[in-house]
Amino acid sequence: MSSKMGDRTYRHDVFYKNAKKNNFASRAIYKIDEIDQRFKLFARGDRVLDLGAAPGSWTQYALAAVGPTGRVVGIDLLPLKISLPGYGEFIQGDIREVSVETLVGSGGEPFDVVVSDMAPNTTGVKFTDASRSAALVVCALEMTDRLLKPGGKFVAKIFQGVDFDDALMMLKSRFVRFKVVKPESSRQESKEVYLVAWEHRPEPLPMA
Numbered sequence: 305m306s307s308k309m310g311d312r313t314y315r316h317d318v319f320y321k322n323a324k325k326n327n328f329a330s331r332a333i334y335k336i337d338e339i340d341q342r343f344k345l346f347a348r349g350d351r352v353l354d355l356g357a358a359p360g361s362w363t364q365y366a367l368a369a370v371g372p373t374g375r376v377v378g379i380d381l382l383p384l385k386i387s388l389p390g391y392g393e394f395i396q397g398d399i400r401e402v403s404v405e406t407l408v409g410s411g412g413e414p415f416d417v418v419v420s421d422m423a424p425n426t427t428g429v430k431f432t433d434a435s436r437s438a439a440l441v442v443c444a445l446e447m448t449d450r451l452l453k454p455g456g457k458f459v460a461k462i463f464q465g466v467d468f469d470d471a472l473m474m475l476k477s478r479f480v481r482f483k484v485v486k487p488e489s490s491r492q493e494s495k496e497v498y499l500v501a502w503e504h505r506p507e508p509l510p511m512a
């Protein structure tokens with residue numbers, strides 16, 4: 305399928321149309337909605353870290369789910385296209401460079417949930433794209449060591465392909481339970497799937 309045709313399909317798909325109609329920042333909101341409905345990710349009052357937050361639909365979803373007694377901190381290379389209430393915060397930057405102190409803020413409390421919808425700039429070369437996607441997941445998992453509470457939950461997008469198994473090993477060493485899911489709203493032709501994990505271990509297990 306040519307990229308032009310792909311774009312047309314995307315623009316005209318039902319999730320895209322619904323997102324526009326409902327003033328959601330992107331169609332990606334339907335993926336986190338589906339994952340949340342299935343796995344009960346968020347609770348009122350939770351602290352949520354949203355990696356790769358722009359343009360902002362997962363942040364919109366998390367803010368509504370946790371409510372004003374919670375906190376949602378987003379980070380992205382690009383700016384958000386939504387405005388935030390007082391219990392939301394956004395940091396523009398690269399997750400590989402931001403400090404833990406900046407992310408936890410003055411309260412210094414770790415998060416209940418870490419979500420990552422990060423995606424690399426795709427090249428069209430499957431090997432490169434999958435390897436870069438897995439590297440972002442590895443980075444997000446390393447961040448959970450310092451930023452996610454024991455017992456906490458984690459979601460991350462990953463492209464299936466090279467380095468997928470290594471990322472899965474890292475996930476298993478940090479979480480008691482996990483599933484690999486392909487939300488209905490994720491385009492079938494896309495290699496993306498989501499890792500959903502619960503029961504964050506206090507310390508990672510040694511990897512075999």
Ligand SMILES: C[S@@+](CC[C@H](N)C(=O)[O-])C[C@H]1O[C@@H](n2cnc3c(N)ncnc32)[C@H](O)[C@@H]1O
Pocket residue numbers: 329330332333355356357358359360361362363379380381382397398399400421422423424425440
């Ligand atoms: C699919 S979009 C996220 C969509 C978002 N979840 C939403 O619902 O609006 C992927 C995002 O990952 C971000 N990203 C990729 N690499 C990153 C990095 N190293 N640090 C921070 N953000 C990154 C991109 O800038 C892009 O905005």
